Amino acid sequence: MTAExxxxxxxxxxxxxxxxxxxxxxYLFYTSSINTSTIIIDVLYLILFLLYILFNIKFKNHTIRKQEVFIVILYVFIFIFGLVKIFIDNNALLERISGFRNYFIYISIFILVSNLRKTKNYIELINTIINFSYIIFIFSILQFVLKDYLPDRLMRLKGEGIYTYQTVDILRANGLLGHPVIFGGFCVMIFILSANLYIQYKNKKYFVLSLIAILATFASSSRLSIIGILISILLIMILNNTDWIKIFFKIFCISFIFMIVLYIIYRLYPNLYIFNIFLAKDEYVQGSNMVHLQQVYSAIEYIKKNVLFGIGLGSQGISAKHVAIISDGTWFQNLLELGLPLFIMYIFLYIVCIKYVIVLIKKIDNKFVKSLGRTFIIISIYFMYSNFVNSSFLARICYILYWSLFGILIGYEKSIHKNIFTKF
Structure with a gap:
């Protein structure tokens, strides 16, 4: 077996x-307090890091492109500042360590992924993601349909509840990824990926996955994810078509027809569950909206009082060992945990990465680069606005997948342009 x-x-x-x-x-150590998958993921991450070092000792000519140097340096600066925060924050030590891992260590997956040298390996990684997504989406649809027959372990993740709507007997599918909102975010990401791949390669496998991803999104009943699918379709149409007059005419026609059909369905079936959740007729939805608004107001007040350093890494979200100030809203959580200076650097990293991908798409006429590049841009746009409402982006599945896609893109691009490497 080769090192590659x-x-x-x-x-x-x-x-x-x-x-x-x-x-x-x-299904592993279910009765204990151990989160088995977290331990395995962190161990595998450590193994990848060690292999990365060994791999580059063996191939001493490991190089990095000039355009990537700034991204890596910026990441290192953010990593160092995050490390400093572990020592200056006052919240629980375990929270700080978990928060540091979730924010700053997991980002480095883009460096680890981009270490492969053969072009075919990046294509294989994408197809691996596609194939696994097929399974998880089909399973989630079964959760939605067979809710009365599946055992508890197949209905909810350990430590999570089963999420339903009170006005209708509907279960919100979660794919065992945690909260349905997290699963919905994952569905949107895979939909964008598979749709862009289908446009470039015309492979029915990608088209079918796009359709299943839409079904899985509706099964999650995540309002923002359903809206995200609709907006993503428009963005995919725009980015994959250079005839602007034609594309905007299509968007107008599709939107007009969609609104008419939606209105007719609403008039015929006003109590359909999808209308209940979007029009806030469901008591759970009403309560959720009120709680979220209250949390946002509280978060803003705390941010005002702790602008420079925040209130501590890992003090919000899944890392928190106490009741968090805000449970939904990535940007608010970021500001609360990081403080304004580190938050600005953190956001700047995203902007630099998006700009880098835009340049790649413009300069390189390659199907894989274009499909993956457009995927990364559209996913970034989706999370830019969804991060004001929920925190699905910070969920491990979405966060690591996001940065993995970036790593696969830059690694693939390097593998087809080895002659323009530069020493780092």
Whole structure:
């Protein structure tokens, strides 16, 4: 077995554990307080890091492009500042360590993924993600349909509840990835990926997955994810068509027809569950909206009082060992945990990465680069606005997948342009 193949296989195992983490958690040491999948993911991450070092000792000519140097340096600065915050924050130490890992260590997956040298290996990684997504989406639809027959371990992740709507007997599918909102965010990401791949390659496998991703999104009943699918369709049409007059005419016609059909359905079936959740007729939805608004107001007040350093890494979200100030809204959580200076650097990293991808798409006429590049841009746009409302982006499955896609893109681009490497 070559070093390249070993490295690729560990990455594929890592993706497997990431996507099917809920099954691993629910069926390994279920009665204990141990989150089995988290331990396995972190161990695999450490193995990848060690292999990365060994791989580059063996190939001493490891290089990085000039355009990537700034991204890596910026990441290192953010990593160092995050490390400093572990020592200056006052919240629980375990929270700080978990928060540091979730924010700053997991980002480095883009460096680890981009270490592969063969073009075919990046294509294989994407197809691995696609194949695993097929399974998890079909399973989630079964959750939605067979809710009265599946055992508890297949209905909810350990430590999570079963989420339903009170006005209708509907279960919100979660794919065992945690909260349905997290699963909905994952659905949107895979939909964008598969749709862009289909446009470039015309492979029916990608088209079918796009349709299943839409069904899975509706099964999650995540309002923002359903809206995200609709907006993503428009963005995919725009980015894959250079005839602006034609594309905007299509968008206008599709939107007009969609609104008419939606109105007719509403008049015929006013109590349809999808209308109940979007029009806030459901008591759970009403309560959720009120709680979220209250949390946002509280978060803004705390941010005002702790602008420079925040209130501590890991003090909000899944890392928190106490009741968090805000449970939904990534940007508010970021400001609360990081403080304004580090938050600005953190956001700047996203902007630099998006700009880098835009340049790649413009300069390189390659189907894989264009499909993956457009995927990364559209996913970034989706999370830019969804991050004001929910925190699905910070969920491990979405966060690591996002940065993995970026790593696959830059790694693939390097593998087809080896002659323009520069020493770092």
């Amino acid at each position: 193949k070993l490295y690729k296989d560990v990455l594929k195992i890592f993706i497997f554990v990431l996507v099917f983490s809920g099954f691993i958690t629910n």
